[in-house]
Amino acid sequence: MALGRGLSSLIPSKQTITEQVIPSSHREVMDLAVEKIRPNPRQPRSHFALEDLEDLAASVKEHGVLMPLIVTKVRDGYELVAGERRLRASKEAGLKTVPAIVRDATEQQKLEWALIENVQRADLNAVEEALAYKALIEEFNFTQEEAAKRVGKSRSAVANILRLLDLPEEMLIAIRDGRLSKSHARTLLSESDHGKRQALFQTMLSGGVSVREAEARVGIGGKGSKGGKGGGGSKDPNIAAHEKRLREILGTKVAIQEKGGKGRITIEFYSKEELIDLLDKLSE
Structure with a gap:
């Protein structure tokens, strides 16, 4: 049946x-x-x-x-x-x-209603969803916040989906075809080195790395991340856990550098709207 x-x-x-x-x-x-x-x-x-x-x-x-x-x-x-x-x-x-x-x-309503229906049923893949938000923003002069309100999403959720469009076409095709998960794709965005990003992408396609393992690799190899004593490139697991927690709360890449009880926290954002959203979250 x-x-x-x-x-x-x-x-x-x-x-x-x-x-x-x-x-x-x-x-x-x-x-x-x-x-x-x-x-x-x-x-x-x-x-x-x-x-x-x-x-x-x-x-x-x-x-x-x-x-x-x-x-x-x-x-x-x-x-x-x-x-x-x-x-x-x-x-x-x-x-x-x-x-x-x-x-x-209207043309705007046709796009809005089709988008809302698909988002409600989780029928869109991440690339289709991102392109639909992009159309609302670019063709109808919506802000990210306005687009988010139309479909019942948070501004940060829309901003994070839109960021996926910064990935190369090869990676977008993999997302669309279901070979690359949204979580893996977000991790790839955090890797600024194109060569390392491509290598990590290929490892993801082969099923050789989990999201957590990929995040750890990006945290070690990304900008502002330094290895521990002895040059082994390992990070204090407590610091790594704190970074992961902040990433989950803020929805963006976070790096913590600590030495002798002092240090620095680096929070990345990719647009003015994301900055405002981060400020809202930090002031809650």
């Missing part, structure tokens, strides 16, 4: 994008011909796992589409705003019509 994740995506457990953007008094569900609905050009998601779509198609074939799509009227039919997976699964299941709600939407 191929219900599993497919059925769960048809029956949301919390307030859906439909419930958020359309008051119940204005929801009129219509049955629209599948062939009359064209994809959303603002859809942030570009990768759809075949197995997941097959599971969803099986659920659609047995139960129908339980949550209507959101579409907007265009000259030759309708354009999808939210519900890309449901539309694709409906086509796969051979449905001729699907339930949908028609409403007006």
